Amino acid sequence: MPVVSRPASEPAWFKSSYSGGNATECLEAAFIPSGVLVRDSKRPAEPHLTVSARAWADFLAATPCSH
Numbered sequence: 001m002p003v004v005s006r007p008a009s010e011p012a013w014f015k016s017s018y019s020g021g022n023a024t025e026c027l028e029a030a031f032i033p034s035g036v037l038v039r040d041s042k043r044p045a046e047p048h049l050t051v052s053a054r055a056w057a058d059f060l061a062a063t064p065c066s067h
Helices: 053-062
Strands: 027-032 036-040 050-053
Touching: 036 053, 050 053
Parallel strands: none
Antiparallel strands: 027 036, 036 050
16 A cells, blocks of 8 residues: 655545445545544545544444444
């Protein structure tokens, strides 16, 4: 995996493992100290959602796991 350099102030975005394999439905997230950023990978320059750490934890707790 290539290493990509980025400014320290820029969040490290990653794609959801549940995103469509054909690249039509991709969600990206980035962890920040206060929570999580969420954006559409097809429109990275557009506004993103900012979710608090508490709201993200509540979301994960309410989401059924499929292991």
